[in-house]
Amino acid sequence: MSPTIRTRLKENALSLAQDRTVADVRIGLGYTAVQLDNGQTGVACTFHKDAKGGCTVFQGLRPLKGTPAAKVLTMLDATDPIASAVAIATSNALTNTPSPDMTTGDILENITLYPDDHVGMVGFFAPVIPKLKERTGRLDIFEKQDRGPGTLPADAARDILPSCQVAVITSTSIINHTVDDLLNACTNCREVIMLGASTPLLPTVFARTPVTVLSGIIVTQPENILQIVSEGGGMQLFKKNIHKVNCRVQK
Structure with missing residues (x-):
């Protein structure tokens, strides 16, 4: 195993x-x-x-x-x-240090999408949903919490991801121990992106897995981040205190 x-x-x-x-x-x-x-x-x-x-x-x-x-x-x-x-x-x-292998910016600026792509998203990433719907043929969103029309139960991901060309997976799946099963369902995907502030920026961890891109953050203003976290804040408040970065996983 x-x-x-x-x-x-x-x-x-x-x-x-x-x-x-x-x-x-x-x-x-x-x-x-x-x-x-x-x-x-x-x-x-x-x-x-x-x-x-x-x-x-x-x-x-x-x-x-x-x-x-x-x-x-x-x-x-x-x-x-x-x-x-x-x-x-x-x-x-x-791993909170920039690397020459990293590119900056939002994940959708760093991958290629096609009009007929079927995208499976595990986790609700509201900022990228409109752009994904605009640039691809189908978007299925899998979420534990009911986010209204257009979202599917989290358990449905394992059945639908095998038919997707692109998978976007929240890195919180590492925290709740669901990541391995999800990645096993992504073996047919062209792109598999681990996304979010929780993303470990360690490509070697994901070698020999379906993951192709790690999309996370580098903290640039640590004292501000500590205060924001203490006050119950999240990504909307992180923005001026981080850089969004992406790195390819070498196969």
Whole structure:
């Protein structure tokens, strides 16, 4: 059996952790942010509605501040969604540096779409939906929450993605442990994009998978991001404090 995406992510992130330690953690209602002792900062989506433990929603390692990043990354083995978010935000902090292999801008500026493409979108990415509908033949959106007409239950993705030419998959699927099954359904797709602020910018993690593009963020104003996360903010408020970046996964 092939290693899971989370296992690969843990192995790759641990190789980068070295002697880095956690300087600050913010577990907000929308996102979780982790800042390392060198100032690098990463974020990941907070599944606060799935949290357990009453008013103590995080029941993992304590204290997080001052803990080696390598130890925090062990929570990539956790089933708890809050612990997973902290671990993935830590991994994203370790990779929060621009690379020559990255291109900037929105994902739709960095891929080729055709008028007869059938696109499957896992997660509701409102800003790109109108453009996808305009540029392609069919768009199916799979979402756990009912977003009204035009969205399908999340479970339908596994049946419909095999017939799609393009798949856009939320990287929160790594946090909730659904990513491996989703990628198994994408083997026929021409393009498979992991999208969102939670996206690990580690192409080697996704080698030998159907993923073709990683579309995530580089945090450029870490102190602002920490404050926004603490105040329950998300991508709409992140905009001036990040760069959207995309990198191809080499096959």
